[in-house]
Amino acid sequence: MVKEMETVFIADDEQNIREGLKYIIDWEALGFELCGEASNGEATLQAILKDNPSLVLLDIRMPKMYGTDIIRIAREKGYKGKFIILSGYSDFTYAKTAIKYGVDFYLTKPLDEDELLAAVEKIRDELASERSRSENITFLKHKAKHVILQEIITGVYSFSDTNALTANELEEMNLNADVYQVVIFEKFSNNPDAVSYSFADLLKVTNKGNHTFEHMQVDGNEVILLKGSFALLKFQDFLSRYEQEPPQQGSPLDSMFLAFGRSVSSIDEIYLSYEEASTLCKRRFFCIQGQHTLGYEELPDVKNKMLEISNDKLIEYCDQLTDYILSFNRQKVSQTLFQLEEYLFNVQNDISSVKLFLTDLYLRIKEKCNYTYNSVDIPFPTNAECIDRIDGCHYLYEIIQFISEQAVMIMNATGNPSRDTILDDILYYIDHNYQNNIKLESIAPLFGYNSAYLGKIFTKTTGESFNSYIDHKRIDQSKELLKENNLKVYEVAEQVGYKNVDYFHKKFKKYVGISPAEYRKNVTGQE
Secondary structure (H helix, E strand, C coil), X not given: XXXXXXXXXXXXXXXXXXXXXXXXXXXXXXXXXXXXXXXXXXXXXXXXXXXXXXXXXXECCCCCCXXXXXXXXXXXXXXXXXXXXXXXXXXXXXXXXXXXXXXXXEEEXXXXXXXXXXXXXXXXXXXXXXXXXXXXXXXXXXXXXXXXHHHHHHCCCCCCCCCCCCHHHHHHXXXXXXCEEEEEEEECCCCCCCCXXXXXXXXXXXXXXXXXXXXXXXXXXXXEEEECHHHHHHHHHHHHHHHHCCCCCCCHHXXXXXXXXXXECCHHHHHHHHHHHHHHHCCHHHCCCCCCEEEHHHXXXXXXXXXXXXXXXXHHHHHHHHHHHHCCCHHHHHHHHHHHHHHHHCECCCHHHHHXXXXXXXXXXXXXXXXXXXXXXXXXXXXXXXXXXXXXXXXHHHHHHHHHHHHHHHHHHHCCCCCCCHHHHHHHHHHHHCCCCCCHHHHHHHHCCCHHHHHXXXXXHHCXXXXXXHHHHHHHHHHHHHHHCCCCXXXXXXXXXXXXXXXXXXXXXXXXXXXXXXXXXXXXXXX
């Protein structure tokens, strides 16, 4: 690392003295470099305020402005550098004034070379000591901020303590903002050479001085604290862009995951946002295929539901799935797996317990089917292979898809399904579940299909996309409910699967041509 040089400025109205001062001592050897010179007081003061030299050699009697006035004004305007006064005579009044304004040395002309050298060496040592102290203070402030910020985020910091940070101290640490939000940012990839985005890249911002967000490690997580409306707006812009154009498989954005808590308006509530983000981060296992973000709105109320994995539930799902498999009822198998997924989404147990539950479930189904069809050679994987397969899954949907594929394999190996095509089962399922938040990505694994492939088959067979088919079902049912005239429009929207009534209005008008209220008035004659 190259050591930073100090700077020296020479001010004297006599050119020969200025030239002599440049060469009377070896400035470079002492760690200084000349940054300028001046022959009058006004130019000297301008240069001091502009260039902020470490040391000024200053003649006391200068044209246009005395040296003492230069020192006074420079100090008033915040200059903190060193002064060596050069005077043609010794005068107590000048010396006293110089001392008042913090002059380091008062040397009389003709200059003694050794005396000047000793003065410069002492100033050099003082500058080095001050610089080291300043760097240590900066380091300690940064370290203190990091510790304080971690305590604020995790809820350990006490704002009621007598030693708590003041508003000015928060401002100095760049922590004052009108709104905050915590995001946990994970980067993962099976390819160690894969390039991933930084968080600043995602938001399309620069974060000079940590004005937009703070970044730290908390409990092994990469935690981002967004600060201010601008930062939160940029984050929302990113989420909107992501929803419109999900990342392509294998792209850098495909190797990241974001969990974010609610926005809060007070610094002492930041921990609430962090707790939500931390809980969501642990629930990445429950994401659907291709999902890269989890927000506080998607946090299940597991504390109030108090759902726990139990042996009774294990037996219940095992009996149901085995019966449906043995009766070749694909639709019921898929529906039960969907219910199983919903149940596991809301349990309080950890991920390892969920995997153990599903492993036990599958092995029990396998045992019962083998017992029933003991004369049929069903190509089951070994128990060890099943255990490794389920344990190696990163997501719940992968395990559900595996069990679904195994159910189809068993039905194909033991007889013919009661329906001609899986699409019939899917349409039957939609007709009875359109009021729920069903998506192609979430139901495709239940029928043993990749969502993209199933989407193509669906569109080709029905003549419309999956989402369009769902909308038609919902709008058709909403028209029937509107005719009955005993529900409010927002209640109709909720019953057919639209949580947002404005979105329901938009869809209804798109497919029917008029608003729900106008439709009701036309068919019932009532407002």
